[in-house]
Amino acid sequence: MTQDPFVAHRGLLFTVAYEMLGSAAEAEDVVQESWLRWADVDRARVRDPRSYLIRIVTRQTLNRLRTVSRRREEYVGEWLPEPLLTTPDVAEDVELAESVSIAMLTVLETLGPTERAVFVLREVFELSYGEIAEAVGKSAATVRQVARRAREHVAARRPRVSVSRAEQAVVVERFLTALRTGQVQELMEVMAPDVVLVTDGGGIVPAALAPIHGVEAVVPVLARANRVVAAFDTLPVWLNGEPAGRIEMDGEPSAISVVVEDGRVTRIYVVRNPLKLTQLDEPTELAR
Structure with a gap:
């Protein structure tokens, strides 16, 4: 029996939402909301389930980001991402490990919602500009500009870690x-x-x-x-x-x-x- 694409990609979908939100609880909520939307989709019309599911999660995450951004402005003291216990093998994917580090998530928090979504989808999950454009509701040309600005912003603030x-x-x-x-x-x-x-x-x-x-x-x-x-x-x-x-x-x-x-x-x-x-x-x- 073929595994449902949502189940197969659930870890990926949680990671996408978590990297955009910095909160495991919020990310879990987004995954659950996305499952309800996926349940109503005509699967026969979906050519690339992975890309389609990431698009659903991204849209739900952007909606939530705009809400939590206002809440975080009223947060008492410094806001840090929610830490996750992980296994050592996560570190074997160096790019993934760097992208979910507390230091990097703290930098991503300084981006606007759309910039953060574009950066994560392009730099971490390697989606095409066209796929990202569909996910965030912008033109591919606009997404390219947003991606460039976000890269420059992150590069100026990210820790320059060179140790193993x-x-x-x-x-x-x-x-x-x-x-x-x-x-x-x-x-x-x-x-x-x-x-x-x-x-x-x-x-x-x-x-x-x-x-x-x-x-x-x-x-x-x-x-x-x-x-x-x-x-x-x-x-x-x-x-x-x-x-x-x-x-x-x-x-x-x-x-x-x-x-x-x-x-x-x-x-x-x-x-x-x-x-x-x-x-x-x-x-x-x-x-x-």
């Missing part, structure tokens, strides 16, 4: 060990002088409301977190296709993701908002 996943894992483990043991000197050495710390508590749990810049300012914040709770532990995990960490503070989880350049941590993203920590127990399937 193995090298990153070593630095991440060193960083997590220093964090767990409260070794201030080791923390100073593993972080770059201009390191930036971004924390997301969503107004629900304590977190810095703005990014913290510079190792002299970041180290005391991290060291204090270790001291003020009775039980503090760190665990290396794979989040969004790269080595990262899970922090337990008095039994409450947080997710920590870092950017590593030249053997040192240059950016730290800590998600503490409990509403964004529902995907840390079972690996999420990502595909393209």
